[in-house]
Amino acid sequence: MDLAIGTSLDRIIIIGYFALVMGFGAYFGRYSKTTTDYFFGGRRFAWWLIAISIVATGVGSHSFLKYSTKAYQYGLSSTMTYMNDWFFVPLFMFGWLPIIYYMRIRSIPEYFERRFSANARYLATFMTLIFMIGYIAIQFLTLATALYRIFGIPLMMTVVIIAIATTIYMHFGGQTSVIFTDLIQGFILIFAGLLLFYLGIQFLGVNTPFSGLQAFWMNLSPEQKLPLAHFNKPPDFNFVGIFWQDGIAGSVGFLFLNQGLIMRFMAARSVNDGRKAVAFNALVILPISAIVVSNAGWIGRAIANAVPGTLPVDMASNDVFVAVTNVISSPGVFGFIIAALCAALMSTSDTLVNASSAIIVNDIYKPLSKKKRSDKEQLEFARWTSLGVKVIAVIMVPFFNTFDSIYEANGWFHSTFTPPLAVGVFLGIFWKRFTTAGIIATFVGGAFLMVLGQFYPQLISPFAHGIELRPDRGYSYIGALYNIIVCAGVGIIVSLFTKPESDKKLKGLTIFDAAKLKGIYKGSAPNEAIGEKIIVDWKTNKDDQDGIRFSKNDMDRMKANPGDLVYIQDARWWLGGLKSAHSIFALPHNEDGVVYLNSSELDHGQFLSGMQIKAEKEM
């Protein structure tokens, strides 16, 4: 079917948008001084900056196409997957987040080595990399599917062009550039999604007897207004299957295994800021995101109900988003909304590429390097691995293109690769008795039983909650419950018959040490007294000793002692920590309202002469 070719104005807007985003990313790349900065942004950013930068990652471009399809077919229940993450939030906020932050866990595989063994790390590295590179391939396929009709370029050629474009700014950037490009794209995405909703309601208002939100609401059937799907049918969209695939396996995968998300939280200036970002994301951003990614489908369904014949009857499932956008928006606006789709793709793929590169450098290159590499060599290697990851992803695209739809490709992919890692990391954190033999059994034995379930879906039937087994197609979602049970079952049984790990080895790596984490991070007992935040002028320290020096009175106001940790940032709040540094309190002086900084803090924080600094004691 030939649709939504777009106009020259649309093409100019899309290309201009790409150029703008690339320039923006390269500009912020100058804040990446070391591999720590490149991958983790240097633990400096405020919660609101982290939260908004997650928007574009959470609303990946495949979300627009995928959820518009389900919204068109089933109505408001397409939002289910955005509204079932809260159950695991307590364990994330007070279990996993403090562990990764205070124990400086840089990647999932690193956690597996410290908690279990080097072999567990290599298995986890292999599975994590396949998961992330496959995911990047799905992102590339999605955007190419949307764009190649507009530009009239073959699909695979479009994929290659997209990969090259994202490489340019990623190559010169790093995590700081990812965070800031995602920040601007997050705003544009939400604006574009809500603009689409507004245009759709306007269109319905002109073409039906209703106006405003009523034009949308009254043109959906009562069943299409329900927020949850039917309990166990149809096989391709039912509540209980999607609950286990997305609400359980997907939520654990997103909160505990998403390397891109871990790196965002490692870029937060404190654990408390990380918690604020999670809460804001789950309570404010996710509901808005659900509307943003689904509304094209809802509007399309209302149009199909109220104005039959406007949309093609034989529309392919992946074409809903582009077809509806084309009907309700004018030239130029169509280009802008498709450009926002580009933004979402670039955000998700650059986060995943950066995360894959971090794993290759930290989990393969560093451990296997014969000699110690300089930071500059590692940074160069990191940038080239980003390129390699993209090449492999492009090669994988034709495989994912063999599925009936992007929704199915994504569903198959998630239910196959999430459960072993999710079970491994979850039992590792919350069950001290989980052993190295147990995790190896989870990865190897669990994976074997999962493959068996793929070939003999009758094995999954006892867990299917009455969902129909389709001949030759198996189960779409409820397989996740079977996969979780076999992976956890094998791991638990083997653990119970093998020797437990020593308490010394587990120190700081399970929730049972949560109360000791601050002390482990600081290297001495934490100073929990709550002090003030103060604003001071700064001067350069001539003797360049370790730490930074405040006056005795200022330290008293902050309730700080020499040796405590301090966080300093440019006093302008809207910078969100971009110009900031962590250090320790050195011995005090007597000049109130002035802090003496040494050259490393000045270099890291890039503080401007004449601008005041806000300081606070950490923890």
Next chain:
Amino acid sequence: MDRVWLPFIYLYGVGGIIFTVGLILILRTKALRPSYERHRKWLWVLFYGFFFWAGLHATFIFLALGSR
């Protein structure tokens, strides 16, 4: 429209068990200490989030039933 309540009961039944076990675990391990003022606020946020979502889902179910 028979479709309506079982998904809601299942979601907040199974989800509620996970949420409650998680809360008990972080309280027993002292990862969350209600004696700290800041942690006490987080405990309220965690409860608020759970009932916010349950309330939102229930509201839309009643709105859909009301439009029959």
